[in-house]
Amino acid sequence: MKEIIEKLSRIENGFKPIETEALRIFKLNTIDNAITLSCELLKHDKYQIRSLAVFILGFVSANDLRALRILKTEVSEDSGWQVQEILAKAFDQYCKDNGYEKSLPIIKEWLNDKNPNICRAVTEGLRIWTSRPYFKDNPKVAIKLISEHKGSDSEYLRKSVGNSLRDISKKHNDLIEEEISGWDLTDKKINFTYKYVTKNKKKK
Incomplete structure (x- = not known):
């Protein structure tokens, strides 16, 4: 050893x-x-x-x-x-x-933890979420789980949230647009995440 x-x-x-x-x-x-x-x-x-x-x-x-x-x-x-x-x-x-579907209770448990490192292990670890079994067929579930931390106090976690959602937008842009359209962008933390989600996105 x-x-x-x-x-x-x-x-x-x-x-x-x-x-x-x-x-x-x-x-x-x-x-x-x-x-x-x-x-x-x-x-x-x-x-x-x-x-x-x-x-x-x-x-x-x-x-x-x-x-x-x-x-x-x-x-x-x-x-x-x-x-x-x-x-x-x-x-x-x-x-x-x-199994990703079988792991949902643990995924939710970790995402509900107060330690941002534990939450980020999920948001970052499962990237690209919608290339994973279960989430590939259930992108809305992935988006909902990830988005819960859009206003986290941890910038480290918010970056991961934004990047994870941007990943998903490449194949499910309409779903991501639907999600972020309801975000309160006057909140600086949420706005920070929003910018990561929409980074490099061409304006229509």
Whole structure:
């Protein structure tokens, strides 16, 4: 494990090698061992190694909700933005393995959390939402869930909301126009999100 840690710690750009190693570890270990190892790796000072732990937990999460709980309660508090990016990927991995429609209660639970990192893990992790099973056939559900945070106090989250809705507008522009037409643009936070949704959009 020491060699793996040294190797991954040298990575400066991209997460693919870390994800590949996480999948290998997941396949070689029992669920209990994978969770135990992840908890140890989360204590590491290098974000690359904490990211490895998060990827492992993502692979485990649909099999054991302990992993999902660690992602929500511990990983969401990590100060590294890189780790938060992997949290989003890990949450999507959970939804993919568990089934997106079946995961709706958890998606809503995370979106209702007060921690913007937890909410963003959903809004960002499931991009492009309407390319995912269930949401592909139910774009209105995706739009409604994402839009709930259009006025969030967190700029970090609002950017993700705006970008996620802009993604959807490429195939469902009428639905997005219908949604944002009812927004109160005198609210600075909502207006901020609106600008991200309509960014690069040609004026008629």
